[in-house]
Amino acid sequence: MVIVKMNNTTVECSIAASELREIGLTPEAIMNGEKRSVPFMAQLNREVGEQLGFNPETEVLMMSKNMMVDGSVRIFAIKMSNEDIQKSADRIRGSAEAILREMTQERVDSIKAKTGYDKGQALNEMIGHVSELIEQIYDQDEEQDPQIEAMAKPIVNTEKYMARFKDLNSAARFAKVSFSLPITASKLYKENEEYYLTLVLEPDTENTVYDLRRCGLEYAEELMMNSPEQTHIEETAKCIIKEDALLHLKEMIAK
Incomplete structure (x- = not known):
């Protein structure tokens, strides 16, 4: 995602279609305001607000979305005071x-x-x-001095992982040792005789990813990041724990 700060009141964000696909979104989902795009747009609002020094108590943030011919999405944000x-x-x-x-x-x-x-x-x-x-x-009443600043930022500060387990006990042990990591969402799927645990990780330190991979090496048959197989599992496998799968699996060990 490329963010261009045009001046003190205007920011332009350009997001490639490939970037959206990496987080399970499409340009159409952004343009149509689909429910699944809400978390991303909330994050973008926060990022734009920080760039413009936006005060939600006294100012309004206006956004316009445009889909380009190459499938990318361009969003203009304008901060307006009274x-x-x-x-x-x-x-x-x-x-x-x-x-x-x-x-x-x-x-x-x-x-x-x-x-x-x-x-x-x-x-x-x-x-x-x-x-x-x-x-x-x-037309603006008066033109502002150009203050164009451009930067490239990751489209999200989260990473999607999926771990494959040969049995439920292995998944539960993985959950117990990884529960303290900054994992914001988790679901458990079953296909044939194997279990698949999907995770959304928000790395807060450089060691976070290392710790997750270490847990995967010890208990999982495979640990994948942003894998096309995850999309297949989410679409075809049976979801047996829809929310907070790590917590429920961890409680199995406690019992």
């Missing part, structure tokens, strides 16, 4: 009043009274003037 809101309202009010002055009934009647080429030309002139007035709504 002063910005007032300026926007004044621009809209001024343009609306100008449009009403432009489109008086007398002007319309004069166009209707014309014939042939003159009628079309007069109508086009009026529509052109109205379009210019509408465009003024979106």
